[in-house]
Amino acid sequence: MPRRMLIAGNWKMHGLRADLGFFDSLAAPAARSNAEVLICPPATLLAAAAERCAGTDILLGGQDCHTNATGAHTGDVSAPMLKDAGARYVILGHSERRSDHAESSELVCAKADAALAAGLTPIICVGETLEQREAGEAFDVVGAQLSASLPAGAGTEFVIAYEPVWAIGTGLTASAEDVARMHAFIRTRLSKPASTRVIYGGSVKPGNAAELMALDDVDGALVGGASLDIDAFAAIIATAG
Ligand code: 13P
Secondary structure, three states, X not given: OOOOOEEEXXXXXXXXXXXXXXXXXXXXXXXXXXXXXXXXXXXXXXXXXXXXXOOOOEEEEEOOOOOOOOOOOOOOOOHHHHHHHXXXXXXXXXXXXXXXXXXXXXXXXXXXXXXHHOOOEEEEEEOOOHHHHHOOOHHHHHHHHXXXXXXXXXXXXXXXXXXXXXXXXXXXXXXXXXXXXXHHHHHHOOOOOOOOEEEXXXXXXXXXXXXXXXOOOOOEEEEOHHHHOHHHHHHHHHHOO
């Protein structure tokens, strides 16, 4: 079965209730697309966004979750809470969480197990820094992140997002050749290579999305800044067919 494209918007720490009209504007582009269309707003907006998206093709996700379902963890949000608020997916191990919160791949793996137990599909992020790429270590770094971050259970479904850290929010995109090579490498490391989606993130914009989405091993995009702009995000969705 061909892998269905996934175009995901990561709103990061952006979005107030005043921005919920975005979902009304996204409904038609999402309905026209063959791709799955996902927005991961801040947790504060999930429940309201879910109400707004009822009856549309727009899916929702969280941006992180705790390893436990409940407990004394002030400020954290659990996977069952995200699910309860309307999420279907959760982004895990984003480089901003790995750097801002010192998240290890082992922690990301435990979070992925928690997400799966709650019925969420994890989107597990990997990617090298500029120093690592310039030192020729990109494949070793991503390989090590995959070995330690991926949930092991048979039959688990997850998405990998390759996001080179140096391409995030910088306007720099990895070349199509570099993306193709890394995605092909990632696929060799998967236990279910034919069915697992590997999406690309890092300064995806309407101007570069078509070239990237056309690559064989690229199954969609994880879009940051451009997912806050309905025209830009709709244009990116359109490149996924
Ligand atoms: P930008 O698209 O803003 O570079 O962000 C990418 C990203 O981090 C998505 O998770």
